[in-house]
Amino acid sequence: MLKFTxxxxxxxxxxxxxxxxxxxxxxxxxxxxxxxxxxxxxFLRKNPKGVHLERWRHVMGCGKWFLAARHTATLEVFGTYSAQTHEPPAEIIENIRAKFPEWQA
Amino acid sequence: MSDPRSAVGGAVYEGYVTVKDSGAHGMITLRGDHAELAEAVKAAVGSGMPTQRRIEGGLGGGAAWASPDELLLFCDYADAAGALEKARKSLEGNHFLVADVSDARAVFALEGSGIRDLLAKLCPADLSPEALPHGEFRRSHLGQVAAAFWLESEETATVICFRSVAPYVYDLLSEAVKGGPIGIF
Structure with a gap:
């Protein structure tokens, strides 16, 4: 089950x-x-088997768009963050690199 | 003016939890910067500002936190138009939106000791007492449709949904009651 905060x-x-x-x-x-x-x-989108940065909308709740980092195969969530950002915050990158040191945004 | 008619006509289903059509209530959507809304909320429905995810007051006069820039105000059905005007006057000059949504909603009252249990059958929200204390306004979905609810006590809760899906939500709740308690809380 996939869960985002x-x-x-x-x-x-x-x-x-x-x-x-x-x-x-x-x-x-x-x-x-x-x-x-x-x-x-x-048209051209990334489709990685691995870490992916995605947009999600809390549609059955507060209705806001947010961004999330997750692994597309294991469904591990590395964190969620505000949609008003141009790149993932340092904390999210840190969480991802803790597990995938080679990962590049 | 014609009399308000609720969507399921005062239906009641009795079981381990009683599901009751709660009738017509005044509801107003108020959007804007929360920091600027306190006075308007006080003027419109006489309640304080709710903190994140909380509800202040109740159906007779209250305000619920709906999103970081939205509140849902409650008042008596007949007072909705007046409350709307008061909110509008109080917010003049600010960037805001206020709308009377009384006729767009349906309200159900749940009574009985198995409320958490009943809602947990229909909804993905964490209904444990730690995650959903009394007065926590939770927006989620019941079955297929969006709904919001809060617990006033362990024996009473209020469910709000769109009027267009009121019969579905009523049937859903009563069918879930029919299934009997699970006893997980």
Missing amino acids: CPYCGIEASETELAAGGEAHLKRYGPGSSEQDFEGYL
């Missing part, structure tokens, strides 16, 4: 209370960008 309301929410939002920290390429960048922004 929502950083906005502090509830440890189970997967059925959440909605998945795909890969986190995407950079938007809008008008004026190259076709390759735009294609990448629209």
